[in-house]
Amino acid sequence: xxxxxxxxxxxxxxxxxxxxxxxxxxxxxxxxxxxxxxxxxxxxxxxxxxxxxxxxxxxxxxxxxxxxxxxxxxxxxxxxxxxxxxxxxxxxxxxxxxxxxxxxxxxxxxxxxxxxxxxxxxxxxxxxxxxxxxxxxxxxxxx
Numbered sequence: 001x002x003x004x005x006x007x008x009x010x011x012x013x014x015x016x017x018x019x020x021x022x023x024x025x026x027x028x029x030x031x032x033x034x035x036x037x038x039x040x041x042x043x044x045x046x047x048x049x050x051x052x053x054x055x056x057x058x059x060x061x062x063x064x065x066x067x068x069x070x071x072x073x074x075x076x077x078x079x080x081x082x083x084x085x086x087x088x089x090x091x092x093x094x095x096x097x098x099x100x101x102x103x104x105x106x107x108x109x110x111x112x113x114x115x116x117x118x119x120x121x122x123x124x125x126x127x128x129x130x131x132x133x134x135x136x137x138x139x140x141x142x143x
Contacts (some may be wrong), residue, residue, distance in 0.1 A: 012070060016126055019065035027058035056111055061088055071134035088128045092121035 035041045035049035041050060063085045067078075099117030104110065 012130070013126070015070040016066070018068050020122070023058050023062040026061040028053050030054035030057040036038055055093075059086065059106045062089070066129060066134065069128070074134045074136055076134065076137055085129070088125065088133060092124050092128075095124070096121050113124075123131065 031050060031054035034054055035047070038050075040046045040053075063082055066085075067081065096117040099120065100113045103113035103116060108116075
């Protein structure tokens, strides 16, 4: 039983990593397209709008990658999952910002202040997606 669980988690973690890497690429391509092709970069406000839009594009991509790849074996209500996915992802984005601020104020280099909250967010997201967003639905048995 434990061996099967370990194998499943490694497989799911592997797929999670692939989906996360693809999400990163989508975010970078979207940001590049908005900044360099659309030229939504003439002011700080426009650059922030580009960042917001590329983030939302990558969140939507990530949701679909996890729905149809990482947790493909789990069925559920599409819109409910999308809402929960956004809530959890939004929460970890806020936690990353807070972590960055606290570590920066404590004197850590910006790379450390970026990576530590990011790794924590990745773990929180994996566990939250697995247990809350894409949780296995119990099948009702007829009696």
